[in-house]
Amino acid sequence: MQVLVRDNNVDQALRVLKKKMQREGIFREMKQRKSFEKPSERKNREKAEAIRRARKAARKQAQRDGLIAAPKPKPRPDRKPKFGASPGPLAAPPAADTGTR
Known part of the structure; x- marks a missing residue:
């Protein structure tokens, strides 16, 4: 497995390497090989x-x-709404004043 280091950015290259290893299942295999697994269990x-x-x-x-039905996408509060999308429940107009105090 090979990862290129760009602009001496080792942290970013390490993240890319870990992601590749995760996709390949190397971490799972290492965990399984720590102890013997009987053929029947395998x-x-x-x-x-x-x-x-x-x-x-x-x-x-x-x-x-x-x-x-496909599952509904989970709401992501850290993302900005797309252009033209409704602003959501937080930007609702204030309730009308009834005038009774």
Whole structure:
């Protein structure tokens, strides 16, 4: 695995390397190799992983086909709203004064 260091920015290169290692599953494999795993346990784990992958793929395909509803995106308060989007509940106009005090 190779990562280029640009402008002597080692911190950024290290982040890129960690992300690549995470995607490749190297951290998971290192954790598993810390202790011995019996062949029967390995078969059971790999079978469960395959079932999980198949279910996820079937769920995604059903969402694409419109058979089940896709999950709503989570609100991200740190992001600015897109141009033309409604400002949301925080920017609602103040309630009208009833005049009774």
